Amino acid sequence: MALIEIKNLSFSYPGCSETIKNINLSVEQGDFVALFGPTGSGKTTLLRLLKPELSPLGETEGSILFGGKEIKELSQAESSAIGFVQQSTEHQTVTDKVWHEIAFGMENLNYSQGLMSRRMAEVSAYFGIDGIFESKTSEISGGQKQLVALASIAALDPEVIILDEPTSQLDPISANEFLNALKKLNSESGVTIIISEHRLENVIPLCSKICAIDGGEIKAYGPVRETAEKLLKDSKMLPYLPGSARLYSLLGGEGPCPLSVTEGRTYLKKNTLPLFTEEKASDDKAEKEPAVEFKKVYFRYDKDSDDVLRGTDITAYKNEILCILGANGSGKTTMLCCAAGLLTPYSGKIRLFGKDIKKYKNSELYGGVISYLPQNPEILFMKNTLREEMEESGIDFKDIPFDLSYAADIHPYDLSGGERQMAAIAKVMASKPEILLLDEPTKGLDPKAKRDICEVLKKLKEDGITIIAVTHDVEFAALCADRAAMFFRGAVTCTDKPREFFSENIYYTTSISKITRDYAEGIITDNDLAKYIKPEDRSR
Amino acid sequence: MKSLKSYNPLSVSVCFLSVILISMFSLNPIIIMLSFTGGLILYCSTPYCKSKKIHISVFIIIAGCTILNPIFSHNGKTPLLFINNNAVTAEALVYGLFMGIMVAGALYWFAVYSEIMTADKVVYSVGRFFPKSALMLTLALRFIPVYIKKSKEAIAVQKTLGTFKTDSIVYKVKSVMRVFSVMISYMIENTIITSDSMAARGYGGGKRSRYRIFSFDTADCALTAVTAVIGGIYIAVSAFGFLDYSFYPSMKLPGFETAAVAAYSGYFILCLIPTIIEAGDKLKWRLLKSKISPSHTPVAQKQ
Numbered sequence: 001m002a003l004i005e006i007k008n009l010s011f012s013y014p015g016c017s018e019t020i021k022n023i024n025l026s027v028e029q030g031d032f033v034a035l036f037g038p039t040g041s042g043k044t045t046l047l048r049l050l051k052p053e054l055s056p057l058g059e060t061e062g063s064i065l066f067g068g069k070e071i072k073e074l075s076q077a078e079s080s081a082i083g084f085v086q087q088s089t090e091h092q093t094v095t096d097k098v099w100h101e102i103a104f105g106m107e108n109l110n111y112s113q114g115l116m117s118r119r120m121a122e123v124s125a126y127f128g129i130d131g132i133f134e135s136k137t138s139e140i141s142g143g144q145k146q147l148v149a150l151a152s153i154a155a156l157d158p159e160v161i162i163l164d165e166p167t168s169q170l171d172p173i174s175a176n177e178f179l180n181a182l183k184k185l186n187s188e189s190g191v192t193i194i195i196s197e198h199r200l201e202n203v204i205p206l207c208s209k210i211c212a213i214d215g216g217e218i219k220a221y222g223p224v225r226e227t228a229e230k231l232l233k234d235s236k237m238l239p240y241l242p243g244s245a246r247l248y249s250l251l252g253g254e255g256p257c258p259l260s261v262t263e264g265r266t267y268l269k270k271n272t273l274p275l276f277t278e279e280k281a282s283d284d285k286a287e288k289e290p291a292v293e294f295k296k297v298y299f300r301y302d303k304d305s306d307d308v309l310r311g312t313d314i315t316a317y318k319n320e321i322l323c324i325l326g327a328n329g330s331g332k333t334t335m336l337c338c339a340a341g342l343l344t345p346y347s348g349k350i351r352l353f354g355k356d357i358k359k360y361k362n363s364e365l366y367g368g369v370i371s372y373l374p375q376n377p378e379i380l381f382m383k384n385t386l387r388e389e390m391e392e393s394g395i396d397f398k399d400i401p402f403d404l405s406y407a408a409d410i411h412p413y414d415l416s417g418g419e420r421q422m423a424a425i426a427k428v429m430a431s432k433p434e435i436l437l438l439d440e441p442t443k444g445l446d447p448k449a450k451r452d453i454c455e456v457l458k459k460l461k462e463d464g465i466t467i468i469a470v471t472h473d474v475e476f477a478a479l480c481a482d483r484a485a486m487f488f489r490g491a492v493t494c495t496d497k498p499r500e501f502f503s504e505n506i507y508y509t510t511s512i513s514k515i516t517r518d519y520a521e522g523i524i525t526d527n528d529l530a531k532y533i534k535p536e537d538r539s540r
Numbered sequence: 541m542k543s544l545k546s547y548n549p550l551s552v553s554v555c556f557l558s559v560i561l562i563s564m565f566s567l568n569p570i571i572i573m574l575s576f577t578g579g580l581i582l583y584c585s586t587p588y589c590k591s592k593k594i595h596i597s598v599f600i601i602i603a604g605c606t607i608l609n610p611i612f613s614h615n616g617k618t619p620l621l622f623i624n625n626n627a628v629t630a631e632a633l634v635y636g637l638f639m640g641i642m643v644a645g646a647l648y649w650f651a652v653y654s655e656i657m658t659a660d661k662v663v664y665s666v667g668r669f670f671p672k673s674a675l676m677l678t679l680a681l682r683f684i685p686v687y688i689k690k691s692k693e694a695i696a697v698q699k700t701l702g703t704f705k706t707d708s709i710v711y712k713v714k715s716v717m718r719v720f721s722v723m724i725s726y727m728i729e730n731t732i733i734t735s736d737s738m739a740a741r742g743y744g745g746g747k748r749s750r751y752r753i754f755s756f757d758t759a760d761c762a763l764t765a766v767t768a769v770i771g772g773i774y775i776a777v778s779a780f781g782f783l784d785y786s787f788y789p790s791m792k793l794p795g796f797e798t799a800a801v802a803a804y805s806g807y808f809i810l811c812l813i814p815t816i817i818e819a820g821d822k823l824k825w826r827l828l829k830s831k832i833s834p835s836h837t838p839v840a841q842k843q
Contacts, residue, residue: 053739076745084740091730092737096681097660103751105741110749120751138685152741342696363702372700378729379694380701382722393701413729431702 001068002026003160003192004050008062011045019045021216022062027194027209029159032186034203035196036240037213039416039446043196046213047164050194051084067159080109083153083161087444089142089169092149098135102152109156123151127181141328143174150181160192161185168198168444171328171472176202198446201242201511204228204259212237229257239447243511243526250529264515288317290354291435291466292339297348299331299338308334309345310490316435318353321457321467323477323498325508326487332470333375335487336437339468340372341365352435371433375440377424381412386423393430400426401459402452418449425456436460438469442476454480478502478510478524499524542759543821544586544814549661550668551760555767556653559811560646562774568785570794570804572642578811579648586818588655598647602640609636617790635787652814664754671750679734690726694719766813770806777803 004027011020019042027033035043048054049064052071064071066082086092095101102123106116124130127147132140137148146166153161163182167175183206185191197203204210210227212219212234219237220230231237232249239246244264248257258267292315299309308331316322326332337343338350341357350357352369360369373380383389387408390397397405402422407415415423421441429436441457442450450473457467457480471477477484477498484501486493486508494501502509502524503517513524523529544552563575583589609632611623616631657665659681667674698704698719705711738744777783782800794800 051740053742054736076742080742086733086737086740088730088733090686091733093682094734094738094741095678096663097678099753100660100678100751104738104743107748107751108738108742108745110747112749113752116749116751136685137682138689149737156741337696340696340700342699362699362705366700366702370700372697374693374697379690379697379722379726382718382725413725428701 003029003031003067004194005065005068006062007065009046009049009064010061011049011056011058013056013058016058019058019216020049023216023218025211025218025221027160027192030186030190030192031209032183032193032207033195033209033211034200034207035194035211035213036198036200036237037219038236038448039418041214042216043213044164045216047084047162047194047196050162051082052079054084077109080105080156081159083156083158085146085149085153085161085163085166087165087168089145089149093137093145096136096138098129098132098137098140098148101137101148102155105152105156119155119157123155126154126184127151141174143170143177143328146170146174146178147181150178150185154185154191158191160194163193163195165196165198165444173327179203179206182206198240198444200240204242212240225257225259228259229253232257239451244515246526247512247515247529250526261511261514264511265518268515268519288320290315291318291352292316292468293349293351293354294335294339295349295351297335297338297345297350299334299343299345308490309338311348312491314485314492314495316466316468318434318466319461319464320482321461321469321480323481323484324468324470324487324492325472325474325477325484328472330487331490332487333439334490336372336439336468336470339435340370340437342372366431366433368432368434370435370437371428371431372437373424373428373439373441375443377420378413380424380427384411385409386412386415389423389427393427395426395430400429402456416449417445418452421445421449421453422456425453429460433465435466435468438467438471440471440473441469442471442473450476451479474502474508474510475525478513479527542817544656544817545588547763547817548754548756548760549657549665550756551763551767552653552656553665554764555810555813556649556656558767558771559807560649560653562771562807563642563645566778566783566785567638567787568783568794569638571783571807572638572645574804574808574811575649576641576645578808578815579645579652581812582652582815582818583648585815586652586655589651594647594651598644601644601647602637605640605643606633606637609633609639615788631787631789631791634791638787661754664752667750671748687723687727691719691723694722694726698722763813763817767810770810773806774803 004025006023006025009020009023010018012018023046035047037043045056048056049060050066050071052074055072066074069078093101094104099120102120103116106119111119124133127150129144129147129151132144132148137145140148146169150161150166161182167178170178179202182193182195186193186206195203200210204224207224209222210224211221212227212231214236219234220227228241228245231241232245232253238249241249242259242264244258244260244267247264248267255267255270258264294312294314297309297312298307300307312331312335314324324332324335334343338345341360341362344358352360352365357365381389383392385408386404389412390408397403397408400422404419404422404426407419412420412423425436425441441453445453454476457469461467461482469477469481481498483495484498485495486501486505496504499522502513503522505513510524512526512529516523516529520532523532559575559578563572566572583594610628613632613635614627614629616627616629618630619627620630620633621628663674663677663681666677695704698715703718704715706715774783777799780799782795782797783803785794
């Protein structure tokens with residue numbers, strides 16, 4: 001008997017059309033299932049229906065059985081066998097100390113002191129968080145917070161853990177660490193995992209099954225490779241699959257579909273590649289006018305703390321998109337805040353269009369020179385609907401380079417991640433700045449929203465705007481940057497055009513580049529790939 | 541011996557609060573002096589309090605009380621001088637001095653106490669008696685730093701949007717209100733996530749237990765017991781009136797009956813216990829250190 005059995009499940013929010021349409025799904029004990037699909041496809045709703053305490057209000061038809069029992073009828077103790085991890089690292093933390101966060105669930109279920117001590121020792125050691133056991137939850141990193149959230153649920157001895165985009169707020173390194181912890185739980189302790197994710201690159205190697213969902217319906221569900229092969233023809237789902245699968249699909253696909261970088265490389269070795277080595281594009285030597293210049297900039301937050309920026313030297317030229325990549329805590333965001341005039345370095349010069357930033361008056365600086373969009377743009381919004389928000393900034397829906405008018409009457413917090421980012425960009429662009437600074441513009445977005453953002457940035461660039469974006473997202477940088485820079489320990493280590501940048505990087509690069517690097521030069525994105533494969537080869 | 545920081549917050553609280561409360565409710569100059577001396581010794585000998593500034597405040601408090609009390613209080617039999625036909629009496633002067641010493645002594649005690657009682661210890665102690673309030677306190681302790689950090693971000697963003705202006709007071713108030721309103725929506729939206737997270741981990745289902753991160757061991761029992769015995773003696777002796785003292789109308793020597801002397805010495809021991817605990821801990825480590833030489837470490841032996 002399956003652990004979770006969903007039969008003819010339909011669900012609709014009050015006054016809305018069906019969000020979930022007649023879903024049938026069964027998950028076996030020990031499965032590792034990845035759920036993916038566009039934003040708004042009903043992933044979160046489906047996952048929440050599986051946890052009685054979080055079931056959304058609305059009309060439900062059909063049934064969900066957990067261990068043969070209707071899920072609505074589970075007792076509190078039985079329901080604790082279903083763990084749930086949410087997306088927001090910050091707000092799903094409840095208490096002020098890490099140890100208390102881990103104990104919280106056990107306290108709620110009235111565990112004895114002895115049992116709690118034992119479980120806490122176990123999970124802290126298991127997830128490697130004993131070092132932060134007595135830390136404050138406000139002082140640990142996002143990755144650590146998410147591990148603590150997982151540990152606090154693991155302490156309740158769950159049979160299944162449901163995770164709703166748990167890594168979308170994390171940088172790639174922490175995301176991988178988190179996924180490895182999940183894998184460990186799954187393979188060593190037999191905990192069933194159901195996870196929703198936008199990017200399957202790193203999740204697929206861990207999965208036993210994948211499930212594609214769109215418009216509230218299941219497009220495909222089953223063992224990984226089989227299901228992935230089914231989805232290759234679906235242009236809407238293809239972008240979610242790993243780079244190797246996309247490459248396989250472009251080449252026409254013979255034999256089993258490769259799903260990891262290693263498999264992709266083996267596949268290319270077996271199938272002689274119809275790829276060309278591209279002649280290098282000639283460098284345009286034209287004099288470019290600098291927009292933002294950093295000259296030996298040093299910054300620290302406190303007199304006694306370490307330097308965050310250590311002699312940062314970088315120039316963003318007028319009318320280009322500069323992407324800055326780098327690890328967490330390397331000082332990228334600090335650099336952006338310095339460029340926005342929000343922080344003042346203690347040494348070095350920052351010039352905007354040749355003029356020292358200190359010589360700008362605030363009204364001048366923020367009234368048409370520079371705009372800054374932080375991570376998690378919700379703190380920009382204060383009105384009840386997007387329309388009011390836009391009116392407040394004096395923006396007409398017609399003037400912005402993308403259509404948002406369909407969402408005009410929605411509360412800004414209810415917009416999807418992509419729409420919210422678009423609205424935020426529109427809002428900061430209202431002052432008609434010449435420089436736009438973006439912090440992690442693609443965080444937590446699905447592939448389509450990412451591509452949309454990319455298009456918008458390119459359009460803005462055509463209008464003569466200089467864009468500096470700080471990002472972890474190599475695929476995004478490869479797609480839209482004119483130049484990419486690597487930030488390390490408070491300074492820029494290299495700046496290059498994305499093609500050179502990503503083909504010369506070995507680890508910090510796109511999966512497509514990792515797969516193709518031995519066979520062809522300079523292929524870093526799907527677009528490159530499509531370009532270099534002759535149409536007749538594609539049909540093979 | 542372990543340091544005060546590793547004692548259970550309840551036993552530490554009982555000891556410290558007994559010392560402070562006794563000195564605050566007693567007018568007896570000997571008790572006040574003992575509390576002050578004990579506090580001063582503890583403050584200067586513990587490794588937690590490095591700031592020397594407190595001594596300046598103490599001096600100001602004592603001097604201030606000594607000077608101010610005679611100005612407002614004209615009780616007492618021994619006039620020293622007359623200002624505006626009001627007598628400045630020796631009794632009022634000395635009363636002010638001792639009140640100053642009492643407050644100053646309490647200041648030393650509280651300074652050390654607050655170093656020992658970190659937020660989680662306060663939560664633990666409150667939770668012993670009021671579990672629900674303690675949980676609320678925990679939530680607030682998490683929430684406040686997050687909120688402050690986010691507010692700073694919101695101000696920065698509003699600045700770059702040109703909607704946070706500090707040019708005049710009107711603009712400033714408007715801008716702050718704006719950020720406040722942004723933060724309110726932010727808070728309301730995200731509290732839903734927090735409450736979901738609580739519900740998902742079984743909160744609100746019924747009886748809760750409480751994880752006690754601090755254990756109550758023999759040393760804690762001993763500390764509490766000693767405090768209780770000395771406190772009991774003090775209360776008994778004081779109930780029989782042996783410790784009564786009044787500065788007005790004229791000063792006399794405080795009582796020195798056997799019972800009173802017993803109460804004084806008991807109280808002084810109580811005042812010295814925290815210092816003794818700390819000194820014992822330090823001494824233990826010094827002794828241990830002299831024993832730990834490279835040849836004795838297990839790692840060295842293995843290799």
